[in-house]
Amino acid sequence: MGLRSSAICRRCGRQFEVYAGDNPFIQVMRCDTCGQGEVLIDLERDGRRITDAEYELELSVRSRGCSCGGRISEHAPIRCPVCASERVFPDPEGDLVVY
Numbered sequence: 001m002g003l004r005s006s007a008i009c010r011r012c013g014r015q016f017e018v019y020a021g022d023n024p025f026i027q028v029m030r031c032d033t034c035g036q037g038e039v040l041i042d043l044e045r046d047g048r049r050i051t052d053a054e055y056e057l058e059l060s061v062r063s064r065g066c067s068c069g070g071r072i073s074e075h076a077p078i079r080c081p082v083c084a085s086e087r088v089f090p091d092p093e094g095d096l097v098v099y
Contacts, residue, residue: 002019002020002021002026002028002098003019003020003021003096003097003098004017004018004019004095004096004097005017005018005020005090005091005094005095005096005097006018006090006091006093006094006095007078007088007089007090007091007094008088008089008090008091009080009082009083009085009087009088010085010087010088010089011080011083011085011087012080012082012083012085014080014081014082014083015091015094016080016081016082018078018088019040020078025042025043025044026040026041026042026043027040027041027043027074028040028074029041029062029063029072029073029074029076030072030073030076030078030079031066031068031070031071031072031073031076031079032070032071032072032073032075032076032077033066033068033069033070033071033084034066034068034070034079034084035076035077035078035079035080035081035084036066036068036081037066037072041055041058041059041062043055059074
């Protein structure tokens, strides 16, 4: 199950939207250094689940380097888009959307 929610950075106070988790249709990826470049891989095409080969190709294309020098990864931590801190917490007043 995936979710879209608001988060707040403990370092700089910035509020931002974040995607986390996976669901059967989407894979979330982001830069492992700066947190930017959040990418959603659509795991379905033309009403069918993509094959393992299609998924691996998609991963290899999308996991190339970020402009900051980091790598786009499905395992990268959520980071603040302003200061790149990993010290973020859910916004208690923000919307939560489960997908």
